[in-house]
Amino acid sequence: MKSLKWMLLVSLFVMSITSAATKNTFAEGGIVPVTTTDTTVTNGLGFPSAVTLTNRLDLTMGSANMLHNGTAYKSAQPVVSINGRTFIPFSSIAARYGYKISYDAAKKESIAKSDQHELVFKMGSGFAYRDGVLTKLTGVPFISNGYLMVPLRSWGEMADSTIAVVNKTITLKWSTTVIPPKPTANFEVQPGEIFAGQTIVSYIDHSTNATGEPFVDERWEGRMDVFPEPGTYVITHQLEDTNGIWSEPYSVTVTVKAPNMPPVADFTTEKSQYRIGEEVNYIDMSTDDENAIVRRTYTGNDKVFFEAGDHSVTLVVEDSHGLTSTVTKTVSVSNSVLYTKEEYERLNTKVGDNFTIDGASVPKMPAIGYTINSVRSQLVRSNSPETLIQEGIAYEAQLTGQVRFMFHNVNKIGYPVRMYLLATNNNSSTVNVNTSSIGIGGPDPIVANTAKMSTLRYLTSVGSNPSPKWMTVKPHQTIEILPDISKVPMKLNEVLSAYADIYSDQELQFHVVVVAADKNPITELPKLAVMPRDGIHVRGTFNNADRTIDINDTLGDMDQRIVIGDKTIDKYLDGIDDTTGELQYNTGNFGTLYRMHLPHVSPNTLIALNPRGGIYTGSFMVNGRVVTSSLMNNTQATVLYRTGDTEESVDLVFTLAGGSNLPIALTFLPLPELRW
Incomplete structure (x- = not known):
């Protein structure tokens, strides 16, 4: 017995194959029951494989409305009666019967073709062909508004239909045989590589059934979870659905390899x-x-x-x-x-890697004195409050010329924020401003990462000497100067560190602004207050922020050291907090750019960095190469450079990394002789 779902599917199928013209629902008529009858044709397995359906088409004399199996359609032309003969548009009636139509221009014949019949009509001829047999028509086909009109009764007889007329309603009925679609078996075998006696095989089913019915039975041939012997195997699968329909067999051929042997370690x-x-x-x-x-x-x-x-x-x-x-x-x-361990590490530790050093021995090394030469320059250090707890202005100052900005903050506000560097032109003329070297670290929850990456990227940028990127600020206009620092929001507990070189040809009022990530900083600026200092960290504007160090002594004939950030020789810069007018000292000289020239470094000398105040993470540019250092305590040292077999001149460029501890020592260590 067919399921209700299959019956509905067949009904929909019949209506789909007979649809053509524009649908138009109207009041008369109603749903016409579709009668299904099992045929005696079977699929060879004892199950019915075809269904016969009775179609009904209701026409109204003088009207273009058609009701086919309860669905309304429009005919290309109304049904007409001429001399007692009823005519219908050839294309419209053929579509309802599911015929495909064509036109033979040479013979001037209109052809309707289905799986059962081929019907051929010709305008002006009282005869037609049914499956090649000449048939006399009850009327002569003619053209109406460009459409071929054929006698309705002749069409019905040639298409195996019954015809009934009640008043103005003409009803045609005919049968359609539908073969239900078979389910389709499909599967894949996994994995792709199978070893005899070892691989557990899985079968992934991809079978489908157009009727949507579930499968009630299946047949496998050749299926095994583990194939015992190498060779070629054919696996075949068939499925039966609830209508008793079996799929065609689907086969997959697999090649089973000989058992995989384990590797042999040696x-x-x-x-x-x-x-x-x-x-x-x-x-x-x-x-x-x-x-x-x-x-x-x-x-x-x-x-x-x-x-x-x-x-x-x-x-x-x-x-x-x-x-x-x-x-x-x-x-x-x-x-x-x-080699001893110390000798070996001095000789072989790679540049940028750490080796073990006796932390107590470094202060005992002779210290090389030096003189610092200050270079006229400006530094803005925006580092207080280091911990952001509210939106506002972290720093602002009126500046002109070349300025290096240093930012170092952690977000504790409770939601994502962005940091911006804005510039306001309070002049009556346009100001030209540019950015050049930039280095940004973070946002990142680990402060050491931001310090390392900001100095690495800044020194790399300094070494590449980038072309300035110019922009203009019109009178009384405020623009964002450094969009790179605001690209990524600072989430809760994330740290942002950055260095940026900026130049303006006239005075600008710079604002370091922190607002919620979705806010417009320029719109918010007039509403914002300057954040209070945290009393620990530094913010301010400092002059003479670039330093050069020239040491003419010969270095490396013995263990020696140069100490940076000791507050004695390398004294802290003094400056002003422009938001309050208070005197400030740049504790640690963070943001200061050092250029050290060492013209006489002995052959076979190791230059290494040793932290003296605790954790130090930062970068040095040594003879044009940027080397990054990550040191946890004074028992570690990072290899910065080794001289070769002759005396060398060495140049170092560095800025002390924010979030790290001072002082630091540059050590000059003679390398042991090479031994074989």
Whole structure:
């Protein structure tokens, strides 16, 4: 017995294949029941495979309205009666029956074709062809307003229809045989690579059923969860739905490989025995049957050993299928010393990496004195309040010429905010202003990251000497000067650090503004108050903010140091908080740009940075190369540079990183002689 869902689907199918003209719902008529009858045709499995449906078409004499199986349509022309003969537009009646129509221009014939019949009409001819057989018509076809009109009774007889007339209503009925669509079987086999006796196979079903009916039965051939032997296998799937319809068989061919063998871990060393401080050369000799080792993990494989004895080294290798193998071997180290740990690290630690140093030994190294030469320049340090707890103006000042701005703040307001640098032109003439070198770190919840990245990017920008980006500020206009710092909102507890070089050819009033992320800072500016200082950190405008240091002594013949940020030789800048007029000292000289020229650095000298006040994270440009340092305490040092076999001149450019601790020491350490 067919399900109600299938019956409705078939009804919709019949209406869809017979639809053509413009639909138009009207009052007369009603839903005409669609009668279905099982045929004796089966699908070979004992289940019905076709359904016969009775169609009904109601026409009204003199009207273009048609009611087909309860749905209203419009005919191209009204039904007309001429000399007792009823005529209907050929195209409209053919569409309702589901015929495809065409026109043979050479023969001047109109053709309607379906799976059952081919009907051929010709204007002015009292005969037509049904499946190639000449048939006499009850009337002669003619043209009305460009449409071929054919005799309705002849059409009905040629299309196997019954015709009934009641008053002005003409009813045609005919049968349509519909073969229900079969379900479609489809699946994929996973994974793509299958190994005999090892791989658990899954079957992902992609089967579909146009009727929407569920599947009630299925058949598999060749399906296995684990294939026991290598070779080629064909897996076939069929499905049955609730109408008793079976899908065509769907097959997938899989190739099953021989069982995957685990890799074999193995390694050796170049020598059977090494000296203390001698680099060990590990040679990986691992193999895999598919040459598919994806991971090699050593433990204990120190590049250099500083203790004599036997040292265990383990290697684990993994292939692309997750199989592993492990091997452990012994590296023998004699009592003979090639390099001590200190000597080896001085020679081999890469530039930018840290090595261990005796923190107590650094203050004992001879300190190299130096003289600081101040360069006329301006610095704005906007760092108080360092912790933002409200929206407002963090700093403002009237400035002209070259200015370096330094920003360092953490957001504790409770919602995302943006920081802006605005400039207001209080002059009567247009001001030209530009930005050049810029370095931004953050927003980031880790202060050390922002300090490191801001100095790294700023010094990299200084080294590249970027072309200035110019803009103009019209009289009494306020514009945003540094859009890069406001691109990303500062979320709660995030830190922003930045350096920026700005030049204006006339005086501008600069404002460092902090507002909610969705607010317009220029609109908000007149409403904002200057934030109170936090009493700990620094804000102000400082002159002579660039410093040059020239040291003509020869450096590196012995362990030596240069101390920066000690408040004694490297004294703090003094300046003014323009918002209050108070005297300020640039504690730590953060934002000050140092240029150090060392014309005489001995051959084979290591220049390393050692923090003396605690954590230090920042960057130095050494002979044009920017080196980043991250140091946790005074037992670490970062390699900045090594001279070669001859005396060299070394130039360093740096600014002390915000969020870090001072002082710092530049150490000059003679390298040990190379030994073999």
